[in-house]
Each structure stands twice: as structure tokens, then as C-alpha cells.
Amino acid sequence: MNARTNKGGTDVAGSRPVRDEDTFDAAAMAAWLAENATPGSTKAELSAVPDVRQFSGGVSNLTYLLRYPGGDLILRRPPKGTHRKGAHDMGREYRIQTQLGQFLPYVPRTVALCEDPTVIGTPFYVMQRLVGPIPRKDLPRGLVLDREQTAALCHNVIDLLVHLHVVDLAATGLGDLGKGDGYVRRQVEGWSERYRRARTWNVGSCERVMRWLADNQPVDRPHTLVHNDFRFDNVVLDPEDPTRPVGLLDWELATVGDPMMDLANGLGYWIQADDGRHMQAFRRQPTHLPGMMTREEVVEYYCARTGTRVTNREWAWYQVFGLFRVAVIAQQVYQRYLSKQTTNKQFRFFGIAVVLLELRCRSIIRATGRTAPEIADAQVGKQPCP
Incomplete structure (x- = not known):
């Protein structure tokens, strides 16, 4: 190796x-x-x-x-x-x-x-403390992976989410974290409210995005435990085999809800090699490396492992929600920075990220009105995760 x-x-x-x-x-x-x-x-x-x-x-x-x-x-x-x-x-x-x-x-x-x-x-x-390197914007200093090893790491990280989503919810005793039917609606309403409350003068209104999300909600899927902050920089790797994760951190937002929203939330941070230079400036994980799956490939792999089926139009909704949610989080932090509740200078450009994310959401929304290849029409999901 x-x-x-x-x-x-x-x-x-x-x-x-x-x-x-x-x-x-x-x-x-x-x-x-x-x-x-x-x-x-x-x-x-x-x-x-x-x-x-x-x-x-x-x-x-x-x-x-x-x-x-x-x-x-x-x-x-x-x-x-x-x-x-x-x-x-x-x-x-x-x-x-x-x-x-x-x-x-x-x-x-x-x-x-x-x-x-x-x-x-x-x-x-x-x-x-779980001991091991954590992939952040780039791989940890001194850690070098070739394309095949990077691909193995990528698949193994997505498997963490797969394994979480197939846990027996009743056995964990955490079922009371959920509020029953209406999870999708509550998420749309809650994150829309947070954005309106955190909005500052120098970012867009996101009203078109929020209205589209409210008007095009998918039907609630069977609920599972969801992490709600699934990113590479919350993953700890095995020091002896850094293609193998040994830990998943930051369970602050975990709850019971729609697993496809959990996947979409994670992919909201997924900046791949062919994304534009402006999005690359806000990359926070090494998903641009040769060997990393694209966002579409991640969806296909996840669906194959879990037996999930999703149409392209459904996934467009999930994708917009995931990006919008990241925009809300960035805006909340940006508001804290502007109000001097934090002095961390890395937050001073978060307003630009919010604007870029809104534009990306609107681009996906426009594309739903045109013919596009179907992710789910391939009917992936023939090998569910045991």
C-alpha cells in the first residue's frame, strides 16, 4: 500500500x-x-x-x-x-x-x-478520542492515497451512512427522537424559517427556492436514524489502513427521519473535481481527488446498497434541499460573524457561499423543467445492504 x-x-x-x-x-x-x-x-x-x-x-x-x-x-x-x-x-x-x-x-x-x-x-x-487521521479540506499531511485507495475510501465512507440507515431503530431506544409523519414538511418549514431569521442585507432572499421546495415535496419515506451532518471531516480513519473509517463524529443533529434527505444533506457539501472555481473555493473535504465518486455515482452506489429507488425528479428535490440547508447553516454562521458573536475569520466569506448556493439551487430547479437523464430509472438497488 x-x-x-x-x-x-x-x-x-x-x-x-x-x-x-x-x-x-x-x-x-x-x-x-x-x-x-x-x-x-x-x-x-x-x-x-x-x-x-x-x-x-x-x-x-x-x-x-x-x-x-x-x-x-x-x-x-x-x-x-x-x-x-x-x-x-x-x-x-x-x-x-x-x-x-x-x-x-x-x-x-x-x-x-x-x-x-x-x-x-x-x-x-x-x-x-478516536485516534486516527481526519480528512478535512485535504487529506491529512503525510497521507498519500492513489486512485484505487481513494475510491476504496470513498465507498467505505458512504457505507457508514448505509449502515446507520439500516440499524434497527426500535432496538436502539431512540425512536422517540422522531415526530412521526410530516418530516419532510417540517424540515422545509424549519430551515426556511431559519434562513429568513438569519438573512442579512447582502445575501439573496432564497424565496423562490423555498417556495419550490414547499410546493414539490416528495412523499415521506420510511424513517430511519439519520446523522444530519455527514461529511468526510466528521470521519476518523484507521491509522494503519486509512482507506478504512473507524469513527463517525458530531451527532449533534442526529434524529429520526427520511434517509434520502440525510444523503442529500451530505452531498450538499460534496464539491467534485469538475465543479467551478468559485465552488472549489468553499470545498471543505477532499471529494475532488482522483478516485472519488461523483455525486451521481454516490446516489447510485447508496441506492444499490440499500435497495432504494428514486426518480430523477425526486432526487432533484432532495439535491436542492441539501444545498439550501447548507446555505442556511452558512448564513447562520455568517450572521454570527457580522454580529461579532464569533471572531473566527474563516467565516467572513460565508455570505458569498450563500449566494453561490442559491444560484446552484435555482439552476437545478430550472433543469427540472427540461428533459434530463434519470438516475432512478436505471432501477438501481438490486443488492441491498444486509
Whole structure:
């Protein structure tokens, strides 16, 4: 195998000193964790105060590296500022990982949940750190994959989503995360409302896109567990075989709903090699590499693995929704940046991304009025995932 990983040094890729606005009392956290960690959940020496670093990726909950003697842990907490009702629910995220982790080995093991905001200023939870490289905008430094290895990685990452969608929902005890029929409608209404609330003067209204999504909703499919933030930069790879994922992170938005929307949400971030230079500027994962599937190929592969059938017109709707949802997330972060709730300079160009995503949605909508090749008319899905 030609894959190479850099095992030298002690720094964890993607971590950096904690930004001033995101600091917390590490001693207070350490004292609480020493008293409340689930017995046997970690080998870290919790009597010490850890060295704390912050992961620079992510635009929602904040993620920190806790470097203890004997092992590393991960802490998750909400950002400062005003949050919409139900957002950044640490207890919910902790529960999902704890219960789902009994069925999927790539869910990080939880250590402790603190719902008392007086300890560090917000609720937080701690989990084990999964060791391995994480693909972000590019492959980690020192990791080289040829075309065949990249193709294997791509298929294996999509299989994580496949395996999540075929989990026995009742057995996990997480069925109450769902609200029953009307999931598609609730998603359209909810994300449309969020966009209108977060819109700033220098981005488009997206009203045409939101109206089209509302008027052309597909019928609800059978519900499954959905991750709702499925991207390469939430995947941890095996250090010995970086074509094989060993972990899936960031379960903040996980719920019960339409699995095709979950796939579309993930593909909203999927910028492939033939996308224009303006979209390439906002690429956040290495989906442009030789050997990566195109978006259409991902849909075909997923459908073949799950036995799903979807028409081209249905997929156009899902695709527009996935792109619009990414636009809403980008706009929410951009609004926070403009209102100085965050000083992270990587967010200053997110308004441009919102404009580009709206244009892309409108282009797909226009194409639905013209004859186009059918994805689903090939009737893929002859080899369902066991």
C-alpha cells in the first residue's frame, strides 16, 4: 500500500491553542470530571488538570482536546451567544452517542455529561478520542492515497451512512427522537424559517427556492436514524489502513427521519473535481481527488446498497434541499460573524457561499423543467445492504 501517515510529533492534527473567546476553567472541569466520569470509560488519569486545545473545524458546537496523562479525551460544548430553542442540546447528543454506540462500533464512547452550566459556563459532555487521521479540506499531511485507495475510501465512507440507515431503530431506544409523519414538511418549514431569521442585507432572499421546495415535496419515506451532518471531516480513519473509517463524529443533529434527505444533506457539501472555481473555493473535504465518486455515482452506489429507488425528479428535490440547508447553516454562521458573536475569520466569506448556493439551487430547479437523464430509472438497488 502506498498510503503514508506521519506518526511523528505529539500534536493532534486540526487542534490549536484555544481562542480567547472560547476559553473555560480547565481546573473546574477537571475536578467535576474526576468525580463524575462513568467508571471504566477511560484510561486517562483524571486526577490531573489536562492540557486543553481546540479543534479549529466545525461551525456549531465547540470541540476541545483534553490531553491527560494516560490518554486523550474530547469535550463538546455550545458556543457563546443566543441559540434557537432546542439547539446545542448536550444531553440529547450524549444520549444518542451512548445508546447508538451499542449498535455501531464507529460511534465514540461517552465518558460523562455535565448539564450544570456553572461548572464551565455551559453544559458539556466528554467522550473518548478516536485516534486516527481526519480528512478535512485535504487529506491529512503525510497521507498519500492513489486512485484505487481513494475510491476504496470513498465507498467505505458512504457505507457508514448505509449502515446507520439500516440499524434497527426500535432496538436502539431512540425512536422517540422522531415526530412521526410530516418530516419532510417540517424540515422545509424549519430551515426556511431559519434562513429568513438569519438573512442579512447582502445575501439573496432564497424565496423562490423555498417556495419550490414547499410546493414539490416528495412523499415521506420510511424513517430511519439519520446523522444530519455527514461529511468526510466528521470521519476518523484507521491509522494503519486509512482507506478504512473507524469513527463517525458530531451527532449533534442526529434524529429520526427520511434517509434520502440525510444523503442529500451530505452531498450538499460534496464539491467534485469538475465543479467551478468559485465552488472549489468553499470545498471543505477532499471529494475532488482522483478516485472519488461523483455525486451521481454516490446516489447510485447508496441506492444499490440499500435497495432504494428514486426518480430523477425526486432526487432533484432532495439535491436542492441539501444545498439550501447548507446555505442556511452558512448564513447562520455568517450572521454570527457580522454580529461579532464569533471572531473566527474563516467565516467572513460565508455570505458569498450563500449566494453561490442559491444560484446552484435555482439552476437545478430550472433543469427540472427540461428533459434530463434519470438516475432512478436505471432501477438501481438490486443488492441491498444486509
